[in-house]
Structure formats: C-alpha cells, structure tokens
Amino acid sequence: MINKNRANNLYLVLFLLLFHFTKSASASITRNIDLLLETANKIRTSDPSKFERLLTELEEKSTQLTKQQSYYLNYLKAYKLTFNGKGQEALPLFQNILVASDANLSIKFRARLTIINIFAIEQNWTEGLSYLSILLEELPNIKDLETHLNGLTVTAIFYNQLGQYTLGLKYAEQLFNSDPKNRTACFAATMIIESKLHLNQLENNDIEIKKAISLCEDEAIAANFIRSYSAKFSLTNNKPEEVIKFLTPHLAQVNATQYPRLIVEIYTSLAEAYWLQGNLIKAEELALESVRIGEKIKTTQAVIKAYKLLYKVAKKRSNHQEVALQYYETYAQLDKTYINETQAKHLAFQLAEHQAFEQESQIKLLNEQNNALAAEQALAKTQANNRKLIILSLGLIIIVFAFLGMRFWRTHKRVRQLAEYDPLTGIYNRGHFTQVTNSALKYCQNAKQDLSLIMFDLDHFKKVNDIFGHACGDWALKETIKACKGIGRQNDIFARLGGEEFCLVLPSCNIDAAMLRAEACRAAIEAIITEESGHDFSITASFGVTDVKRSGFTLDKLLADADMAAYTSKNAGRNRITMFEIPQTEKPKKLDNSWDYET
Secondary structure (H helix, E strand, C coil): CHHHHHHHHHHHHHHHHHHHHHHHHHHHHHHHHHHHHHHHHHCCCCCHHHHHHHHHHHHHCHHHCCHHHHHHHHHHHHHHHHHCCCHHHHHHHHHHHHHCCCCCHHHHHHHHHHHHHHHHHCCCHHHHHHHHHHHHHHHHHCCCHHHHHHHHHHHHHHHHHHCCHHHHHHHHHHHHHCCCCHHHHHHHHHHHHHHHHHCCCCCCCCHHHHHHHHHCCCCHHHHHHHHHHHHHHHHHCCCHHHHHHHHHHHHHHHHHHCCHHHHHHHHHHHHHHHHHHCCHHHHHHHHHHHHHHCHHHCCCHHHHHHHHHHHHHHHHCHHHHHHHHHHHHHHHHHHHHHHHHHHHHCHHHHHHHCHHHHHHHHHHHCHHHHHHHHHHHHHHHHHHHHHHHHHHHHCHHHHHHHHHHHHHHHHHHHHHHHHHECCCCCCECHHHHHHHHHHHHHHHHHCCCCEEEEEEEECCHHHHHHHHCHHHHHHHHHHHHHHHHCCCCCCCEEEEEECCEEEEEEECCCHHHHHHHHHHHHHHHHCCCHHHHCCCCCCCEEEEEEEHHHHCCCHHHHHHHHHHHHHHHHHCCCCCEEECCCCCCCCCCCCCCCCCCCC
C-alpha cells in the first residue's frame, strides 16, 4: 500500500513538471513569434527582402500562432500585397481584420490607415476621403503618440497624392514638429520636400535635401524618393549633370527596393538628364526600362514622361518616324487619362489655378454690395459723430437715444436678414437670389464670360417629413446645405428656391467644371450620416445643369432648362446629374471660352 502511494505521488510530480515545462515552452514560442512580428513590421519598407523571408518563416509557424498573432501576420501579409501594387487582393485581408470582434484596436487602426492608402493608389478618392474625414475628426482625441503620428502621416500622404500640396505640407509640418523618431521623421521630411517641390517652395540649395536624406538612412524607399524630388528640381533648373551624378550611385539600392513607383521615377529622371545632354542611347535605354517596369502604373507622370521622351528620341532619328508616331499616340492617350484623373480627384485644385481671376471677378460682382456697405458705414459714422455731440450737451438723453438706436440697428439687421436669407438654411432666399443672379448675368454677358447654373432637389423628401416629422426634415435640409457649402467658391450664389429645391449659380465657370461641382455636391449629400438626427434614412438629390451657352443670359430660361434636366434625373432613377441638352431646332450662342477650365 505504501509503495502504491509513493508511485502515485511520483506520477503527480512528473505530471506537474511536464505541465510546467510545456507551459514555459509555449510562452517562449509566443515571445519568439512576437519578436519576429515586430521585427518584420519595423523593416517592412527598409529591407523588403528580409521582410519577405520573415513572413515565410512566420507562415511556417502558423499552427503555433495565437489569434492576435494571426491577425498581426495577416496585416503584414496584406501590407506586402499593397506594397507590391496588389491593393485589391489586400483589401479582403484588411476587411477581415476590421470585422473581427476580438482583434485588438491597434491592428484595426493600422488596417484602416492602409485601406486609405489603397483607395489612394486605386484612385477611389470618394471612399478614401470618407475614411479620412472620420480619421481627422477622431485624431484630436487620440492620446497614444505613435497612433496620433500615424494618423498625421497618412493624412499628409493622402493629400499629397490628391494633389492638395498645401494641405499635405500643413500636416507634414505638424508631423515633423511633433518631434517624431526614426522612420516617422523620415516620412515627414519626405512629404515636406515633395510638397515644397510642387508648390515651388524648394530653395536652390541642397541643405534641406541632405538633412531629409540623413533622416532616412534606414528607409531606402523614402531616401530615394527624396533624391527623385531633388532630381526634378535640378532638371527644372536645367542641370542634367547634377542629376546623373546624384542618382547613378544609388541605382542598385533603388532596384533592390522592388518598388515600381520609385524605380520609374529614378529611371525617367536619369533618362531626361541624358536627353538634355544629347546622349540619345542612354536616354532611350532608361526610358524603355521605365516603361517596362511601369507597365501596371502607366498613368503615373514618370511613365508618361518616359513615353514622351521615347517619342522625342525616335523623332530625332529621321528613319524612325513610324516608331515615333506609335510612342506619341501612347503618350497622348496616357496624358489625356492622367488629366481626366486629376480633374476627377480634385476640382478645388483646378479652381485654385484660376484664383487670381476669381478674386478680380468677385470684386466686380460684389460692387453693388460694397457700395451699399460703404453707405451703411458712412451712415454709422455720421450717427457716431452725432452721438458724441449729444453726449456733450444732453447727457441722459444720449443714453436714451443710444438705446433706441441699438434697438433700431438690431431690428434693421433682423429685417434685412429676413428679406435676403432663408431663415432655416442661412442661404439666399428666392427674392434676393433673383437680384444677385441678374447682376451676375449682366456682368458675365458684358465681359463675355461663362456662367453655369445647377438646380437640385432632394429625392423622396416628403416621405422624410411624413415618416420622421418636420423637425427631421429641417435637419436634413440644413445638413444638405452644410455639405454643399463646404465645396464651393466665395463668389458662388447659393439659394433655396422653395421647399427642398435649391439652386447654385457659378459665375465665370464653364459647363464641365459645373458638372464636376454638381457631382461633388451629389456625393457629399449622399455621404451625409443621418443617425445624428435620431433616425436612420438616406439623403440623395437629383441635379440638372445648364449654362449660358445652352440657355442664354435670361434667368427664367436658365432655371427652366436646369429644372427640365433635373426632372430628367428624377425620371432616370434619381440621385444623378443631367446636363441640359439643346433641342435640335435651337442653335447655341457663341461665347468666348477664354476662361474655360483647362489643365
């Protein structure tokens, strides 16, 4: 009996030792995998080859991974696909992480950030901006420094890719001034150099370039992008020898990154430099390589420039005219696509190119209002002088008059507000809209300038009032105006014609830019989140667009034609835009197109 008890105790001791050993071994494996994951994350851009080897090693240990480690690995695998230009394949992996209820917040946040980058690469700007707007709302409340810096990084990158370099520079400088470390400081410096290059703020010295490159010693891609920006600056200043001397020593490192967008930038810059030096052989060789590597990203400027350079090289060789024509046709097609993409992704950037004209036009259009304001100011000054005289002589009476004058001023202001503005939405009412628009039409007709008119009304709005009440309907109207007002210019004329019907007059704006503006408003209205009203419903609008070339300079005709186009949108299924088409029996009036929006 004693021997049997001793044997049982021995088995128990052995079991406990085995359990402790197994637990210790499992904890050691987990720590080792965590280290591999963190290492892979840190070198994912600086050493792509090692990054890929680590992913392979982690996949071989997939059966030993915890759930959180599996999510982390899936994030890195999706990042690798994105890095290699396979964003559509990466999206399902990222979305699986977002819908997983037990995935930690850090991995989810990083997945969202990379999704924004994918939308930028795929030029899905609407989706990207929707994610970005949420990010910017949440960013001030993010307390974790690294997460906050990541948000600033993605914001600056997205705005630069959108072509909004002023905003890109703003967030990149915020990022840099936050005293980031290592790769984040490198990214901030890279985006600042890129923004300044496009804003013509890059100075003719290499101090800033050298400092930026020194911050990116461990980030080969970022460092060489900075070199490509410096090369563009040198090419702009006709210094091809500096470009060749600056870029050639780093070609092996550039190729090792296996990043097509970077490689084509470097190769095209070198090709342009050799072309300027008259070395046709090297220029053609590098341009051909850029075209080959950039096969899947043909609409990037570097690839387009490479095709143009190949055309110029072939044209210079008199016996290659047929080849030159082929290159030119490809270049022209890609360049047109690039222009269309640029117009679609940022209408504001197009309008900024005409800022000087808009300011001058705005001054002329507001002359009447300025004259009225000057008269009011003169009257106010006279009243102030009279009050001073009364104060000196009458004392108590001036207090009474001041009180009465203040009441009169407030009443006058209130009456004017009621006379000119819609009390619910704060935009022009129909009466004041008619007056201001007729003035704008008169000016544009005399100056031979374009003017476009957009009319829209909300779809199924009566149902919103009937189902959710008029308070909810009023909320929807105010949110609609808020969404549309954030898109336009200061001299645009925006009015509520009645009920859920609105009108937008765009002086000095052609029909193409008006259609883009209407699409921006349509998308903004559709993106309104209605849960804030206390109800869940959708808001859409049907648009009609016309201009003075189609409808003339008569306000009633413009409104009638735009209304007819909006009615066509309603009949075609709502939530769409229709341009007014001139009936066959009518001939459009000729108008000077010198102020058309072009790129």
